[in-house]
Amino acid sequence: MAENRTYSIGELAKEFDITPRSIRFYEEQGLLCPERSGQTRIYHNKDRVRLKLILRGKRLGFSLAETKTLFNLYDSNQNSLAQNEVILDMIALKRASMRQQLEDIQMLMNELDDLESRCRLELEQLTRGKRA
Secondary structure (H helix, E strand, O other), X not given: OHHHOEEOHHHHHHHHOOOHHHHHXXXXXXXXXXXXXXXXXXXXXXXXXXXXXXXXXXXXXXXXXXXXHHXXXXXXXXXXXXXXXXXXXXXXXXHHXXXXXXXXXHHHHHHHHHHHHHXXXXXXXXXXXXXX
């Protein structure tokens, strides 16, 4: 059964195209809790799913602290209503932050366009031998 399957750190690293060091870092941050047999880490399907969620959260711009909050919520209260409310709040905050970033980027693009236009105009005048 897939639920009973175990994974080595190398198998998970290869599957998700990350380094074993990254997996150990997530463990240090309290996001993964593999079983131990001596020095060997034994990861279960729950760890694999969590790793997948960590990487998805990273891709979506969520911090590891935000991901940990969700994991803690799930571990303490498996009520999907509470989880969904928290996730929706986090999504709203992330969207607001990204909208602000887009506005900031657009403002910078406009300033660069203006500077580029002025430089091109001055260059054109200089190449024609005229000074502004």
